[in-house]
Amino acid sequence: MKNIIKKSITVITVFAIMLTLAMPVTAEAAAKKAPKLNKSKVTLTITKKKTKPTVQLKVKNTAGKKVKWTSSNKKVVTVSKKGKVVAKKKGSAVITVKVKGSKTLRCKVTVKDTRKNTSNKPVTCQHKWVKHYVEETVTITGSQCACGQIFETAEEWEAHSIEMGLNREYGHGSVASVDIPKTITKCDYEYCEKCGVRK
């Protein structure tokens, strides 16, 4: 009887040791078999030649279970039912992969755009136009009276000549036209205070 108990204890002990040894292996094997995404982070660059760069995402160890792909921002990237990611415009998005009965996997996608003149500014800007001024030196043609006075406009000259005529002043009269340099401030263009667009 004692012998049977002893034998049983030995068997149980051996069995327990075997279980202990087997468990980490099983856990490791399970971890290895968990669904895994081939990429967790990816950058796609839109260029003049490649306007719609793509990347193929793959899930390993799905064990034939259903996989559902979704994009957090379809304006930036779209994803097909088979995990093909297509870049649409500059920005970032997260591709979520749901493997039925398993945890959710994610891949962060960053889309860059190297094309020039591709405005990423909102096209819906409610422009607020502001005038831009520039100082410019111009030459205007004036008249110089024989008395030495210079008049910028014909009206001024006319007024002077009438006045002098009425007063019967002598020593006045038209002399050749003269160039008068003048600094003027003018508006050369208008620009939007918000987005910088010119018109």
Ligand SMILES: [Zn+2]
């Ligand atoms: Zn604007």
Ligand SMILES: [Zn+2]
């Ligand atoms: Zn005069």
